[in-house]
Amino acid sequence: MTFILALDQGTTSSRSILFDRAGEALGVAQQEFAQHFPQPGWVEHDAEVIWQTQLDTARQVLRETGTDPRDIAAIGIANQRETAVLWDRKTGQPIHHAIVWQDRRTAAFCQQLIEEGHAPTIRRKTGLVVDAYFSASKLRWMLDRVEGARDAAERGELAFGTIDSWLIYRLTGGQRHVTDPSNASRTMLYNLHDHAWDTELLELFDIPASVLPEVVDSSAVVGESDADVLGAAIPIAGLAGDQQAALFGNQCVSPGELKTTYGTGCFMLMNTGDIPVDSAHRLLTTVAWRIAGETTYALEGSVFIGGAVVQWLRDGLGLIVKASEIEALAASVPDCGGVTLVPAFAGLGAPYWDADARALIAGITRGTTKAHFARAALEGIAFQVADVMGVMEKDAGRKIEAMRVDGGASANNLLMQMQANLSQCEVIRPRVTETTALGAAYLAGLAVGFWESQEQIAAQWSAERTFAAEIAEEAAEAQRAQWSRAVERAAGWDRAASAEG
Ligand SMILES: Nc1ncnc2c1ncn2[C@@H]1O[C@H](COP(=O)(O)OP(=O)(O)O)[C@@H](O)[C@H]1O
Ligand SMILES: O=P(O)(O)OC[C@H](O)CO
Numbered sequence: 001m002t003f004i005l006a007l008d009q010g011t012t013s014s015r016s017i018l019f020d021r022a023g024e025a026l027g028v029a030q031q032e033f034a035q036h037f038p039q040p041g042w043v044e045h046d047a048e049v050i051w052q053t054q055l056d057t058a059r060q061v062l063r064e065t066g067t068d069p070r071d072i073a074a075i076g077i078a079n080q081r082e083t084a085v086l087w088d089r090k091t092g093q094p095i096h097h098a099i100v101w102q103d104r105r106t107a108a109f110c111q112q113l114i115e116e117g118h119a120p121t122i123r124r125k126t127g128l129v130v131d132a133y134f135s136a137s138k139l140r141w142m143l144d145r146v147e148g149a150r151d152a153a154e155r156g157e158l159a160f161g162t163i164d165s166w167l168i169y170r171l172t173g174g175q176r177h178v179t180d181p182s183n184a185s186r187t188m189l190y191n192l193h194d195h196a197w198d199t200e201l202l203e204l205f206d207i208p209a210s211v212l213p214e215v216v217d218s219s220a221v222v223g224e225s226d227a228d229v230l231g232a233a234i235p236i237a238g239l240a241g242d243q244q245a246a247l248f249g250n251q252c253v254s255p256g257e258l259k260t261t262y263g264t265g266c267f268m269l270m271n272t273g274d275i276p277v278d279s280a281h282r283l284l285t286t287v288a289w290r291i292a293g294e295t296t297y298a299l300e301g302s303v304f305i306g307g308a309v310v311q312w313l314r315d316g317l318g319l320i321v322k323a324s325e326i327e328a329l330a331a332s333v334p335d336c337g338g339v340t341l342v343p344a345f346a347g348l349g350a351p352y353w354d355a356d357a358r359a360l361i362a363g364i365t366r367g368t369t370k371a372h373f374a375r376a377a378l379e380g381i382a383f384q385v386a387d388v389m390g391v392m393e394k395d396a397g398r399k400i401e402a403m404r405v406d407g408g409a410s411a412n413n414l415l416m417q418m419q420a421n422l423s424q425c426e427v428i429r430p431r432v433t434e435t436t437a438l439g440a441a442y443l444a445g446l447a448v449g450f451w452e453s454q455e456q457i458a459a460q461w462s463a464e465r466t467f468a469a470e471i472a473e474e475a476a477e478a479q480r481a482q483w484s485r486a487v488e489r490a491a492g493w494d495r496a497a498s499a500e501g
Contacts, residue, residue: 005230075171099142379483429463
């Protein structure tokens with residue numbers, strides 16, 4: 001048994017990566033898939049397409065590397081989190097498009113929960129801020145709005161899952177309906193302290209317990225792939241939300257270690273060990289992983305729009321053809337020329353939690369060019385991450401001196417330098433930036449003895465490049481003050497768009 005197959009099901013693409021025992025990626029297959037925006041603020045995926053693209057890429061990577069599926073020791077899965085799928089247990093068919101984590105359709109319902117005073121209880125039980133981001137209100141919406149769904153659910157005919165559950169259900173030919181605590185802790189239905197679905201919350205969201213998956217460890221054999229799917233029955237032995245998988249893959253395994261993943265969104269997670277630390281600044285308390293029944297927790301700052309702003313410059317404005325072109329365009333000007341871009345396309349996440357904020361570009365003058373827009377877009381990503389780091393430092397009670405990074409947009413040197421400047425810390429990029437897939441592979445490989453210990457894995461991590469701050473603290477503070485003025489103007493912009501449709 002010589003390989004681990006990692007499935008990295010992200011917001012914009014499905015990827016399959018084959019890893020060897022040295023933690024090296026031997027092959028990668030990737031497919032982007034359609035994003036559906038049926039109404040302003042709504043974001044959906046076709047769950048069937050998610051499955052098909054994931055399956056195609058898995059088959060492709062095996063084919064292209066000439067790998068016999070019998071040589072795969074285990075499958076590990078990392079997935080976009082919170083995105084809710086509801087399917088028919090008998091047919092295995094989704095009864096509605098998946099409602100994506102970025103979707104704001106349930107913002108009004110969440111506001112109502114806050115006004116009714118439920119936020120403190122929800123926070124205490126789940127570690128989450130009440131927001132449309134999480135799965136519970138999305139699931140409730142489907143049960144209420146899809147004809148016949150609630151009755152079918154009451155009869156036990158429907159299954160709910162985040163993307164991990166959905167993929168495992170399909171991989172096992174409908175045999176297994178499971179999730180792990182890192183994913184469960186993003187639903188707003190999972191009690192962090194009881195390590196179980198919470199009856200009171202199920203009642204509050206009007207969710208029948210019959211739709212829920214069984215919660216299993218993040219690193220354990222939870223089933224086998226159906227032999228017809230990949231050509232052999234392969235143990236499925238690792239599963240985690242993609243951000244937690246990246247924390248593991250980037251080897252932030254000791255308390256206090258943190259990373260930020262720059263993908264569609266940006267997610268900063270700090271390992272807090274076996275303590276579910278409560279944030280005083282609206283960061284999320286979340287499960288990092290559960291191994292052999294032992295839960296590790298993390299504090300998280302979630303930024304909804306990261307690399308997605310680069311996609312918008314590419315697809316929405318047509319300023320670039322490929323995402324990677326943004327670096328040269330942005331570097332062609334020495335600064336943003338006074339332009340600030342707040343990319344609040346889907347509201348603002350941590351630390352603002354403002355569902356009604358909308359994007360704006362401020363400070364445009366007659367001399368503004370597309371290069372200034374490109375540079376302001378990158379800075380907008382870095383400013384948001386700097387905001388999150390600011391509150392993470394307050395919660396941690398110390399200055400953060402260094403942060404590991406990963407994800408697609410971490411390849412951008414200019415962005416990483418901006419981050420080091422604005423956050424006044426070292427930004428450390430590892431040799432392998434596919435840490436999400438690697439984390440899932442490690443979780444799976446540990447469960448089947450492919451890797452013997454976490455120590456063996458830790459030895460595989462190494463830095464590729466470190467970015468140190470090149471501007472003085474006062475200059476960083478001045479830039480951040482300007483950013484804050486722009487954020488104030490984006491705040492609460494679109495109250496109407498959040499009305500529940
Ligand atoms: N060189 C780059 N500079 C800035 N952003 C980039 C660059 N390359 C890719 N991206 C952005 O990174 C994201 C893809 O990263 P990835 O980690 O694959 O995301 P996800 O897992 O969310 O699909 C896209 O939003 C893309 O626009
Ligand atoms: O698809 P990504 O990598 O941007 O991750 C999305 C997050 O899991 C959403 O919480």
